[in-house]
Amino acid sequence: MKKTTITLCIICILVSGCADKNYLEKMSIVTGIAYDKGEENLLRGTLSILQFDPASPNISHIITGENDTTKGIRIHADREASHEIVMGQLRVVLYSTALAENGLLSLTDTLARDPNITDLLYLTIAKGEAGKLLQPESTEGAPTPGNYIQRLIEKNVANEQLPESNLHKFNHDLYDIGIDPVLPLLDIEEEKTKVYSVALFQDDRMVTALDPDMIFYLLLLKNPYRKGKLQLSLDAEDFKDYIREESYEENKDTPLDIALQQIRSSSTFHSRKGEPAKQTVRISLKQRLLESTLQLHFQDEQLIKKLEQAIEEEVKEKLEEFMEILKDHETDPIGFGKRYRSAHGKNLLNDEEWRSRIKDLDVTFEVNVELQRYGIID
Template identity: 40%
Template sequence: MRTVCIVILLLLCTGCIPKNYIEQLGIITAVGYDLLEDKKIRGTLVLFQFDPTTTNTSQVVTSEANTSKGIRLQAHRKTSHKLVSGQVRVALFHNELASKGLTRYMDTLSRDAKVSDMSLLAVSDVPTSDILKSTPSEDAPNTGEYLHRLIEKSIKHEMITDATLTVFQQDFFSIGADPVLPLLTLENGKGIIKGLALFQDDRYVGSLPADDIIFLMMIRDELEHGEFQLKLPKNSLDDYLKEKSIKDPHEEDELYVSLYQMGSNLSIKPNKQDPADYTVKINMEARLLEITKDIDLKEKKAIQALEKQVEKEIEAHLKRVMNQLIEFQVDSGGFGKKYNTTTKKDQLTRESWRDEIPNYDVKFDVKMKILRYGITE
C-alpha cells in the first residue's frame, strides 16, 4: 500500500510541472539599460528564439519603465514568446546611467536565480540600444552572443580584466578595492572594446584608454601572457644598430617594440605606518615580437640595454596610470585591500580608505627579462 501511495504522489507531482515548449520561448541573451530624460529606464533585450518557420532566430525588444522588472513586463507585451532569463550572458549599461550607480541592477541580477553569477558586465559610451540593435558580426547568431564572445575572449587573452558579475560584486563589497568593467563603443556599426570603465564604489567616474589597460592589469594581478607595444626614446639603442652608415630616408625615426608577456611576478608592500605609501615590484619575462629599428640582437649588451629601456618605459606608464586613478579618486589597483590584509592594527575603514586615495604615493620597480628574440638568438 505504501508503494502505491508513493507512485500516486510522484504522478501527481509530475503533472504539476509546468511545460515550456522551446518554440514558444524568447531566451534573453543580453540586456542593455539607458537612462531617459524623465528618469525612466529604457531596456533593450536581445532574444534568441527557436522558430522552425523562419531563418531569423534573433529579436530585439525595447521597452521603458521605472524598474528592470517593469521593463521585462512591458517587453512581454511586445512579443508572442515567453521571455526567460536563463541565458543572460551580457548586461550592458550606458555610462550616464552607470554614473548614477549600479547597485540596484546588481541586486536584481544577483537575486534572479536564473541569471548566472558568471554573466558579463560592460559599460558603453553610446546608448546600449544602438549597440544591441547593431548587426551581429562574425557568424554570431545575435548581438548578445557576439558581445559575449568579444568580452570573454579578451578576458581569456588578458586584454581586459575579469568582467563577471561575481568579480564586480567582490570589488564593490571589499574595503580597499574599486571595480572596473570593459568600456564599449560602436565603430563601423560594430560593438568594440574602447577602454576600461573606472568605478568609485558602484558609480562610473571615468575611463582608461585601451592602450593603458595592460598597465592597470600589471598592478591588479600576476599575468601569464599578453601582448603590448611600447614607444622607446628614438635614439636609445642607436649604439647597437647593425648598419650605422646606411640609413633609409623612409625609415621610421621613432623606436617601437612589441612584446609578448610570458609571465609576471607581482609584489605590493604597504608601509604599515602609512596607508598611502606603497612599493610595487614587478618581475616580468617577455618575448620580443618586433622592433622598428635594425638592432644587433646578437650582442648581449644590446639586449641588456633594451631591457633597461623597457623597464623605464613600463614604470613611466604605471606612474601615469596611477596618477589617473588618483585623479578620479579610485583604487582600481586594490591598494587599500592589500594594506588591510597585511596590517592587523589600524585597519582602513571604507571612509578612511577613500580619504587616503588622493595621498597615494606608489613607487614602481620593474625588472624585465627578454627570454627569446627571434632567429638571431
C-alpha cells in the first residue's frame, strides 16, 4: 500500500512537471475575425481580441492588418500584439459582401484545415464592410464584440429565426450535390450589430439577400418548426361578418394583422423519377393565434375555418414568391436536388445538371393549417 502511494505521487509530480502551462494573462485570445477587401488586392483582417491584463480596465482590443493571406494577417497581428495570439477560442468569422460575392472557398477552406479552430464556429456576412461590426461599443455585457455576435447568432438560431450557420454546416452544403449554403447577413444600427437578413449562395458565391419577411419560408422548407413565429396581414373585408361592429367601423380601412406563435410544422417532399424539377411539397402547420388587431368573434367555428383557409392561401402565395427568388438566382438552399437524388438514386443527377435545372423548378405546395388556441390580445 505504501509503495503504491509513493508511485502515484511520483507519477503526479512527473505529469504536472511535463505539462505546458498557458497563463491567460500572457495570451491574446481571438474571439472574432472580420475580413474585407484591402488596398491593392490585399485582404484586410480585423481581429477582436480578449486580453486579461490586470493593469488595464479594458480587456477587449482590436487589431487590424492587411496581407495576401489570412495567415499573413495573423503574422501581422502577432507583431502588434504584446502577448501571444491564440485562435482556439475563435467563435465567429465575418466576411464583407464584396468578398462573399466573389466567392469564399479559399477563405473557408483555410479555416477548415486549421486544427486549432473548431468547425462549430459561426460564419456570417456583413452588409458592406465586415470590420465595422467588430467596432461597436454596445455588446450587452459580452467581453468582446466577437463574443456578442456569437451570442446574437446562437440566440436567433435557438429561437428559429436563423438557419444553422457554422463552418461544418457551410462546408457540408457547399460540397454536397443538390444544395447551396446560406449564411446570416448582419448590419449595424445605432452602433449595435443586428441580424439584417439571410444571404443565399450559389456554391461559394453570395448571389442575393432575402427580404427579412422571407426568412420564415426559407426555414419552413429547410427544417421543421418547433416554436416558430409569424405575422400576417389579411384582408379585413373578408372577415367583416366576424368582426365586432364597433371594431370594424373604427378600423375598416386597415388590414387584419394576426400574430402566430408556437408554430409546429412538418414537410414532405415528393418527386417522380426522371422529373427532378417537378416536385410537390406537403406542409402541415399547427399554431397558436396569439394576437389580432381587430376584435373577432372567435366562438364562431366558421371564423376559425375561414382564418385557417386564409392563412393557408397566404403561406402558399409567399412560398411561391420565395421559389421565384431561387429560380431567378439559380440557387437551391432547400436541397430540392439533394432530396431528389436521395429518393431516386445519387447517380441520376450531378451538380452541373441540377444547376441548369433550378431555373425550371416547378414546385406545387399543399398547405394544411390548424389553429389550436386563440389566446387573443387586442
